[in-house]
Structures are given as C-alpha cells and as structure tokens.
Amino acid sequence: MKKLVVVTGANRGLGLSLADEFVESGWSVVAVARSPRPQSTGAYPRDVVTVRQDVRKDIAAELLEVLNGLPVDLLINNAAQGAPHGDLGSIPPEGILNAVDVNVAGPLRLVQVLLPNLLAAPDPIIINMTSRLGSLAAQANGDFSHLSTSYAYKISKAAQNMLTVSLAQDLRGRVRCWAVHPGKLATDMGQPGASKDPGVAARQLRELVDSGVRTSPRFCSLGEQDLHW
Numbered sequence: 173m174k175k176l177v178v179v180t181g182a183n184r185g186l187g188l189s190l191a192d193e194f195v196e197s198g199w200s201v202v203a204v205a206r207s208p209r210p211q212s213t214g215a216y217p218r219d220v221v222t223v224r225q226d227v228r229k230d231i232a233a234e235l236l237e238v239l240n241g242l243p244v245d246l247l248i249n250n251a252a253q254g255a256p257h258g259d260l261g262s263i264p265p266e267g268i269l270n271a272v273d274v275n276v277a278g279p280l281r282l283v284q285v286l287l288p289n290l291l292a293a294p295d296p297i298i299i300n301m302t303s304r305l306g307s308l309a310a311q312a313n314g315d316f317s318h319l320s321t322s323y324a325y326k327i328s329k330a331a332q333n334m335l336t337v338s339l340a341q342d343l344r345g346r347v348r349c350w351a352v353h354p355g356k357l358a359t360d361m362g363q364p365g366a367s368k369d370p371g372v373a374a375r376q377l378r379e380l381v382d383s384g385v386r387t388s389p390r391f392c393s394l395g396e397q398d399l400h401w
C-alpha cells in the first residue's frame with residue numbers, strides 16, 4: 173500500500189512543492205489549503221486529493237471523510253503566516269495572536285484530529301515546518317539581529333518549536349516529531365534575496381523522511397547541520 177502524507181498550505185510556495193515531490197515519489201497526497209492553487213502553477217496531479225481548510229478554524233469533517241480511517245504516515249504542518257516588521261511602539265498584538273493561531277494552534281488542531289490516523293501507521297512522523305529564526309539559542313546569541321523579522325514570526329516559530337518538543341515527549345516511541353527549517357526559499361515568504369528553490373527543499377525533506385533517522389524531537393536544517401533549540 174502507498175504511504176500517505178497530509179500537507180497543509182499546499183496551494184503555493186513550499187507546500188505546493190511538497191505535494192508535487194511526494195506524489196512523484198509514489199506517495200498518496202492529501203493537500204490541505206485554504207485557497208486554490210494559483211492558475212499559473214497548473215493543476216494538481218490526478219492522485220492528489222485536495223481539502224479546503226483554514227488552519228485557524230476547527231478542522232472540517234471533510235478531511236476525515238477523505239481519509240476514511242486510513243493510516244497517515246506523515247503529517248507536514250507547513251502553512252504559516254508572519255506579519256510585517258515594525259518598530260516596537262507600532263507592533264499590533266493582534267498580529268502576534270494571529271501568527272500563533274496559524275503557526276502553533278493550527279498544527280495542534282491537525283495533530284489532534286489526525287492522531288488516530290497517525291497512530292494507525294507503522295512508523296508515523298509529524299513534521300512542523302519551522303524556521304531557524306525560531307531558535308531561542310540563536311536569537312539570544314544575536315545571530316539574526318541583522319535581519320528585520322517581525323516579533324510575530326519569531327515568537328510564533330519559537331512557540332511552534334516548543335509544540336514540537338511537547339508532542340515528541342507526549343508521543344515518545346509512537347510518533348517521531350521534527351521541527352524542520354527548509355532554508356532561505358525563493359517564495360512569497362522568503363527574505364529579499366532568498367534563492368533556494370522550494371523544489372530542492374521538498375526533495376531534501378522527502379529524503380530526510382526516507383532516511384529513517386530515529387531522533388525525536390529533532391530541530392534540523394535541510395542539507396545542513398542540526399540546529400540548537
């Protein structure tokens with residue numbers, strides 16, 4: 173039987189490349205997205221099943237209907253949002269709450285709803301797409317002080333990392349849980365000058381999954397050394 177992956181934010185950017193990569197590698201793919209795929213990128217391959225979902229909302233029954241009790245081998249929580257960078261005095265707290273809703277509560281909602289499907293798989297993995305900018309160790313060291321990153325993005329990605337650690341501890345021995353930084357991608361979210369093709373990151377992530385590494389929790393950067401939490 174084919175392995176099955178559920179990917180969120182699968183209509184554009186890295187999520188779209190992940191859907192393409194896994195389906196081309198013989199996986200069944202459930203592409204979860206709140207918006208349609210842009211026309212310029214063509215259509216999903218026939219084997220990709222799509223489900224409309226804003227991850228800030230309760231997870232729609234449609235996702236479970238589509239899965240119909242099937243084991244989920246891999247959940248990739250890829251959907252994310254940041255906020256524009258601003259001076260301290262002008263940061264809207266609502267932007268932070270929204271980023272935490274999408275980047276932290278969103279993955280938790282998916283995990284809660286899909287847990288029976290994950291536990292039904294022989295060797296399941298949860299991957300939360302994170303950022304090196306969510307590393308408390310690196311931020312405290314000033315490694316990224318030259319970058320204009322919003323409080324909302326940094327705070328929510330650090331919180332998402334803690335979600336990954338918490339899940340790994342809760343699901344120890346049952347589900348491997350990884351926080352994965354994809355690299356500096358040439359996507360809408362990428363920093364100016366970011367040039368990594370999201371297709372390359374998608375291939376590296378699929379190879380990471382295929383590698384069978386057992387470490388959980390793990391905070392890694394695709395194609396590079398593991399990161400400090």
Ligand SMILES: NC(=O)c1ccc[n+]([C@@H]2O[C@H](COP(=O)([O-])OP(=O)(O)OC[C@H]3O[C@@H](n4cnc5c(N)ncnc54)[C@H](OP(=O)(O)O)[C@@H]3O)[C@@H](O)[C@H]2O)c1
Binds near residue numbers: 185205250
């Ligand atoms: N780009 C980089 O350089 C970089 C670096 C480090 C980490 N990352 C991480 O990699 C992942 C993918 O980033 P990307 O570069 O592909 O970003 P992107 O091009 O901006 O795509 C973001 C995706 O998230 C979806 N999304 C946002 N809010 C959502 C919501 N409320 N419900 C459902 N979907 C929602 C978007 O859907 P809509 O089309 O509906 O908005 C879109 O599909 C993210 O987790 C990001 O934090 C990216």
